[in-house]
Amino acid sequence: MRETGLLVIKNVDNRARGWYMCKAGNHVINVTSAESYVDVYEAPIVTTPGDTIVFEGNEPSVVLNCASTGWPLPTISWYYSTGSTTYSKLPVTASSLSLYKPQLSESGWYKCEATNIAGKDLSAGFRLMVLGTSLALPSLSVSFEFFTSPRSENNYQNYASSAETEKSSIIKDRLLSSLGNLLGIDTNRCTFVELEKIHMNHGDISGMVSMKIIGRKNSNEGISRLPYQYLQDVFYDSQEELILMAMTLSEATLDEVHLFSVHGLSVKIKRESLHYGMDEPGCPKSQKASDYKYFLCADCMEMRQDVMEMRERLHQRTCQNILT
Structure with missing residues (x-):
C-alpha cells in the first residue's frame, strides 16, 4: 500500500477476491472505512x-x-x-x-x-x-456316430453301387430331416460342420457326423429397447432350449433310435456316442458378441472401422492416465 492511501494489487487472480477496508489514524484519532467488495472475473x-x-x-x-x-x-x-x-x-x-x-x-x-x-x-x-444391438445367438456343437444294418442283400447292393457323393448326400439330407423331426426344430438352424468316416464293411455302414445347432433367432425390431434383464432372460431361454436338445439326442443314443432308412437300411445313432458342448455366442452379422454383455452384439458393420479407431483412442487415453 502506498503512502497516498492507494492499494495496488498486481497479478490479480481469484485470491484477490473478497472484502476490503482501510484504517487511518494519528495521535489524535483512528478511523475505519466502510467495507468494499472486490470481485475478480x-x-x-x-x-x-x-x-x-x-x-x-x-x-x-x-x-x-x-x-x-x-x-x-x-x-x-x-x-x-x-x-x-x-x-x-x-x-x-x-x-x-x-x-x-x-x-x-x-x-x-x-x-x-x-x-x-x-x-x-x-x-x-x-x-x-x-x-x-441384436441378441447374440447361442449355439450347440454335437457329434455322434451312426450305423446301419442291411435288411437284405439286394438293398445293400443298391446302396453299395451308389456313388460316394450320392451316399454322403443321401445321408446328409435324410439325417438333417430326421434330426429336425426328432428335436422339433426348423432344420435351417442346423449347420453341418462335416460328415466323415463313412465305411462299408460286410454289409454294415457306419460314420460320424459333426454339426452345430443355432439358438432360436429373434427379430431385431425393437430388441434394443427391451429391458436389460428381459434380453438376458431371452438369451438364456434360447440356451436352455439347446441343452434340452442335447439331452434328447443323448436319450436317443441309449436306445439306438432309428432315424431314417437308405435303400432299406436302417440308420441309427450309435449307443452312447454323443458328444456336445456350448459354443461362444455368435453375432447375427458374424461379429463377436460384446465382452461385457455377451448376450448382445453390435450392429456396426458399416461403422466397424470407426468403432475400432474410437476404442484405440479410449485405450490410449486409459494407458496415459495410468502412466500419469
Whole structure:
C-alpha cells in the first residue's frame, strides 16, 4: 500500500477476491472505512470430454459432462452435429447433458461452450457413438456316430453301387430331416460342420457326423429397447432350449433310435456316442458378441472401422492416465 492511501494489487487472480477496508489514524484519532467488495472475473476454460461408445437403449442413461472453470459461474450451451462440421444448438443450459436410453439418432459429434461476462470458451468436438444391438445367438456343437444294418442283400447292393457323393448326400439330407423331426426344430438352424468316416464293411455302414445347432433367432425390431434383464432372460431361454436338445439326442443314443432308412437300411445313432458342448455366442452379422454383455452384439458393420479407431483412442487415453 502506498503512502497516498492507494492499494495496488498486481497479478490479480481469484485470491484477490473478497472484502476490503482501510484504517487511518494519528495521535489524535483512528478511523475505519466502510467495507468494499472486490470481485475478480475469470474467463471460462472448458475441458473437452472424451469419446463415448454405448449400446442403444440398454444404458440407463448417458451423461456428457462439460467441465469448466471461470467466474462468475459460466452459462453452458450444447451443440450437436451429425458430421462434425455444421453444429446446431441444443435447448440445454446445464453443465451435464443426459440422454436417457440413447437412440441411434443421437449418435454424432457434440461440443459445449461456457460463457460469462469475462469471455467464453468452446470445447473441441467429441463423439458419442450409439450402436444398435441384436441378441447374440447361442449355439450347440454335437457329434455322434451312426450305423446301419442291411435288411437284405439286394438293398445293400443298391446302396453299395451308389456313388460316394450320392451316399454322403443321401445321408446328409435324410439325417438333417430326421434330426429336425426328432428335436422339433426348423432344420435351417442346423449347420453341418462335416460328415466323415463313412465305411462299408460286410454289409454294415457306419460314420460320424459333426454339426452345430443355432439358438432360436429373434427379430431385431425393437430388441434394443427391451429391458436389460428381459434380453438376458431371452438369451438364456434360447440356451436352455439347446441343452434340452442335447439331452434328447443323448436319450436317443441309449436306445439306438432309428432315424431314417437308405435303400432299406436302417440308420441309427450309435449307443452312447454323443458328444456336445456350448459354443461362444455368435453375432447375427458374424461379429463377436460384446465382452461385457455377451448376450448382445453390435450392429456396426458399416461403422466397424470407426468403432475400432474410437476404442484405440479410449485405450490410449486409459494407458496415459495410468502412466500419469
